[in-house]
Amino acid sequence: MNPRITDLQLPARSEKLKGRVALILGAGTSAPGVSIGKASSIAMACAGASVAALDFNLAAAQEVAQDIESTGAKAIAYRADVSNFDEMQSAIKRVMEDFGRIDIMQINAGIGRVGGPAETTLEDWDRIQKVNVESILIAAKLVAPIMVKQGSGSIIGVSSVAGMRYLGYPHLAYSVTKAAVTHFIKMLAQQYAGDGIRANTIVPGLIDTPRIQKNVAKVFDANADMDNTRRARDRQVPMGRMGTPWEIASVATFLASDDASYITGTEIVVDGGLTGKFV
Numbered sequence: 435m436n437p438r439i440t441d442l443q444l445p446a447r448s449e450k451l452k453g454r455v456a457l458i459l460g461a462g463t464s465a466p467g468v469s470i471g472k473a474s475s476i477a478m479a480c481a482g483a484s485v486a487a488l489d490f491n492l493a494a495a496q497e498v499a500q501d502i503e504s505t506g507a508k509a510i511a512y513r514a515d516v517s518n519f520d521e522m523q524s525a526i527k528r529v530m531e532d533f534g535r536i537d538i539m540q541i542n543a544g545i546g547r548v549g550g551p552a553e554t555t556l557e558d559w560d561r562i563q564k565v566n567v568e569s570i571l572i573a574a575k576l577v578a579p580i581m582v583k584q585g586s587g588s589i590i591g592v593s594s595v596a597g598m599r600y601l602g603y604p605h606l607a608y609s610v611t612k613a614a615v616t617h618f619i620k621m622l623a624q625q626y627a628g629d630g631i632r633a634n635t636i637v638p639g640l641i642d643t644p645r646i647q648k649n650v651a652k653v654f655d656a657n658a659d660m661d662n663t664r665r666a667r668d669r670q671v672p673m674g675r676m677g678t679p680w681e682i683a684s685v686a687t688f689l690a691s692d693d694a695s696y697i698t699g700t701e702i703v704v705d706g707g708l709t710g711k712f713v
């Protein structure tokens with residue numbers, strides 16, 4: 435059975451992140467439904483964390499914070515553009531005033547535009563670089579010193595299989611930035627390993643989130659019909675289906691927890707076998 439997520443599916447409760455504060459950058463959803471940031475925020479709250487849900491769409495972050503609070507956990511929404519240093523600096527300052535610490539940071543916001551060199555404008559290229567890569571520099575500048583002072587922390591980057599392979603259609607700027615995410619996080623891991631900070635990247639495959647309607651549906655169906663798009667994406671995957679955002683969220687929760695205490699500087703591919711196949 436295809437476990438298509440149409441509603442909130444709360445993960446099992448645990449205390450693996452009890453007492454920790456998780457900052458999720460891009461915690462909202464770009465259209466109604468469940469995104470990777472939303473599922474990760476809720477999953478970490480179900481594991482005992484308090485959540486600082488940051489997004490440039492404040493209403494989307496507030497919706498996530500409300501969902502979390504309805505489970506009994508603490509959550510606060512913040513508005514900031516992850517590519518804007520000043521906005522991020524003031525948001526992180528408020529997170530520290532509200533929570534006093536940051537134990538987990540998932541750098542999740544990501545954008546893209548389908549196209550190769552001919553279709554990619556220099557403006558698109560710059561914007562995608564800024565949101566997908568410069569945001570990591572900004573987040574690390576602001577949050578790594580806090581984690582160093584604490585003597586602990588877990589940083590989680592969100593890349594894509596597009597950063598490893600050509601997906602069958604040009605998604606150039608997105609793919610190049612997603613390759614950079616993995617390498618950036620590896621560099622952070624090495625630099626901060628002695629400070630008790632772990633840094634790892636999740637590499638999702640084809641995941642069924644609302645953004646595929648906005649971003650890539652036209653590649654799979656000329657009319658961007660979502661049923662056809664879903665069927666076409668499902669067919670590409672050896673497991674016969676796209677992943678759910680909850681299947682990424684559970685890996686994020688694992689990487690954030692002490693279960694991953696000796697894992698740093700690496701990536702976990704979560705793709706239903708996609709990158710292992712020949713055609």
Ligand SMILES: NC(=O)c1ccc[n+]([C@@H]2O[C@H](COP(=O)([O-])OP(=O)(O)OC[C@H]3O[C@@H](n4cnc5c(N)ncnc54)[C@H](O)[C@@H]3O)[C@@H](O)[C@H]2O)c1
Nearest residue numbers: 460462463464469470490515516543544594638641643645
């Ligand atoms: N859905 C997939 O198939 C898939 C596959 C691989 C990787 N990913 C990656 O997972 C991450 C989340 O993807 P999703 O599908 O859940 O997307 P989504 O678009 O539903 O969620 C992304 C969230 O980030 C926010 N955001 C975007 N730009 C921002 C900015 N400049 N500042 C602050 N917030 C910003 C959006 O408002 C949105 O709430 C992205 O990095 C994406 O590249 C997704």
